[in-house]
Amino acid sequence: MSTVKDTIKDMFTNHFIPFEVLESFKIADIGCASGPNTFLFMSEVIDTINNLSNQNQNQNQALEISIVLNDLHKNDFNSIFSTLPSFLDRLQEKHGYEFSQKCFISGVAASLYERLQPSKSLHFVHSSSSLHWLSQVPKNLENKGHIYIAKDCLPNVFEAYKNQFYKDFSSFLNKRSHEILPSGRMVLTFMGRCIPEPSNNDCCCLWELLAQSLLDMVSQGLIKKEDVDSFNLPLYTPYHEEVKEIIVKEMSFELEKIVIFKDNWDQDDSDDKKKSGQDIADCIRAVTEQMLVTHFGELFLNNVFKRYAERIANHLKTEKTKFINLTVSLRKK
Template sequence: MKVERVLHMNGGDGETSYASNSRVQEKAILKTRPVLHKAVAAAHALSSLSSSSTGAMVVDLGCSSGPNTLLFVSEVLGTVADQREEELAAAAGVGQHQAPSSRRTVQHHVQFFLNDLPGNDFNLVFQSLDMFRKLAVKEKGEALPQYYVAGLPGSFYTRLFPDRCVHLFHSSYCLMWRSKVPEELARETVINEGNVYIWETTPPLVVKLYQRQFQEDFSLFLKLRHKELVSNGQMVLTFLGRKNNDVLRGEISYIWRLLAQALHSLVKEGRVEKEKLDSFNIPFYAPSVDEVRDVIKQSEAFDINHIQLFQSNWDPHDDLDDGDLVLDSVKSGVNVARCIRAVSEPLIAHHFGEHILDDLFEMYAHNVGVHLQKVKTKYAVIVLSLKARRVPKYHGRNDDYY
């Protein structure tokens, strides 16, 4: 399976689309706003100091489609607009008495590149831009900077830009996806029987394969982005991780285990071949904070501005962050199943066929509801802000990109 050909979120804006089932990701963007705003301010300052450009280049890696893509664009534009207002007010306060119109003639623009794999529904994003522009102008008025939006299909595990041109990279809920299933798992020999990810019955060898794939992917990602960032350029990365170092019982493992159980039910009914289940492995790995730190340290390419782990309820419509009570486990099961279907359906359909999808996710919703009735489980989310160093020293990988 070529991940870059198959992996994408469900397109459109229907009931099972990512656009209609991405509130968990929206909450993460809102939660990490202070970190993003600081990075935007730093990136805007860098672009302002540049003698060759009057604008900042900002890239959203793994943009997907739906409202969250333009929510990120809105956050960046809002921060830049607020900075421009402060700069104009400061200039007026130190005796610059030009008319407002003349003070606004030189405007720094923002160039956005929205990146995702080729299967992404870029059309939905572009169809939303006209309404977005109208709302942005209404909200920010003359303070709104000039901005331009372009789509960029391609894997972020490859080079995407020329050297030293990007001021800010952003990625939300993407870097837990691997560039590929570890090669040893992708072969016909079954070594993770009955599982689609890491679980209690997963052999130590398989755990090491997933860990090695994460280390290779994240190291390569850092290397590529450093080449594309200007000196002191910024990155804000938010992705699923683990709260502790217990790989076999990480919070995200339950999500995929409950899906595996639903697939087992279809195997028992004779609707899915056992060999199909045993050969299906999710190209995914949720690291611990320590694992993330280790790879960054080894890269010697970035300084860590901020790193934090926070938790988010499985059910995107459960806004009660305190306590262990799930008010309606059946409804929450359905909500969670819709979210997971929106992000995993293309992978599952490619391997098993589309004919099982409705029944599979109905069973999955039931499994999740039963689980939440016993324990309110939450996602562990890592938010990371990095600054590019001037001279990196890379280790352990050559320049052959995926």
């Protein structure tokens, strides 16, 4: 979140329209989800703009702020908008009635790989934990016994995933290039990798352990082997140099920086690996359950994730694997 705040501050300090000229500031939060982080992002952005507004001695009236929340149609927008009145009440208490009346929040249900807003209508775009999800599983993928890239996959599996990401990320940049004003900015955070090797444990172990847990259900006769063989995640964790290459080739944005963040799976470094395994399994279940239910049905998922938690706990006893996230800062040309 510090990158978001620093970018917005920099826009008004060095590279963008001064406050005394700008009447409104429009932001898109792409892949907003519907949990606490949705409101955390809005709160941080509004606070940042309010502080900048107060520091501006020439400003006569509060800047209008428009925040567009985007996610897929199945996202729980009802939850967001039912909670919005209390959020606006807190905003009023914090910054006053007049300022709260100049904050406008709306939603757009659509894929982030589609057009979301009119041309040249956005000043700032944010996306977190979304762009590693592909628009689709690569076509004609032969990946039996796995659900993602693994150490013993065929080479064409990696190439298929890489090509799909190249296509999707290029499309994302192209769509946003039409919507963002010149010199507008984007801050994108998503899972990635910091080494070229795509089957390194930091990139794929999490998903391979889930594949092995599904195969455990096959050995018990609870899931069909062909159902596991036909399931693959629409996911790709790109190498940071791949991201740079796509941005340069697409040509709509200047790359300002890429920052690599590394966090241990076992973030509290607890000796209780069983609890850590369960916590990680619960997190992965939250983001994959709908896909798994659609493909396998609900009946045996509790068994799958029980075994998954055990496999993660055993892995943590011998290896400190990391989550790798990339934060990419871009400026519209």
